Amino acid sequence: MSSLLSIRFTNNTLFGELPPNFCNHLSNLESLFLKNNMFHGKIPSTLSNCKRLRNISLSLDDFSGTIPKEIGNVTKLIRLYLRGNQLQGEIPEELGNLAELEMLWLQNNFLTRAIPSSIFNLSSLSNLDLSVNNLTGSLC
Structure with missing residues (x-):
């Protein structure tokens, strides 16, 4: 599956956890859309091994835990959708x-x-939605 560019399994009843080795054989993957299923567990930090990812949509599932800081290493990322989960x-x-x-x-x-x-230094950012969380502090 090394030539696979996009995975789109949205709006199904798929379930389970994403395995830690998810990106091991997906070196060319550019888009990962798993929105609106029943995936759960933590978002694996090894998702950052998919270095060519431009789009990640893990919205409307049941992912929990924290957002892995390693996602910051996926430097080609254009869209990151993690809305509607149990992330904390x-x-x-x-x-x-x-x-x-x-x-x-x-x-x-x-x-x-x-x-x-x-986040406020991202010059390409045109759409930011952080609503319905428990965020505090100032916008500076």
């Missing part, structure tokens, strides 16, 4: 490394603390 903890400062990021949707989770200042 802080938004990783490392998301500020995603210089090409245009859309970041983290709404409807249980994220806490302040919005990292690095």
Whole structure:
């Protein structure tokens, strides 16, 4: 499956956890759409091994735990959709490394603390939704 560019399994009843070795044989993967299924567990930090990813949509599932800071190493990422899960903890400062990021949707989770200042330095970001979380602090 090394030539696979896109995976789209949206709006099904697929379930289970994403295995830690998910990206081992998907070196050319550019888009991962698993939205609106019944996936659960933590988002594996090894997702960052898919270095060519431009789009990640893991929305409307049941992922829990924190957003892996390693996602900040997927530097080609344009769209990151993690809305409507059970994610908690802080938004990783490392998301500020995603210089090409245009859309970041983290709404409807249980994220806490302040919005990292690095997010406000993303010059390509045109759509940011952090609503319905437990965020605090200022917008500076």
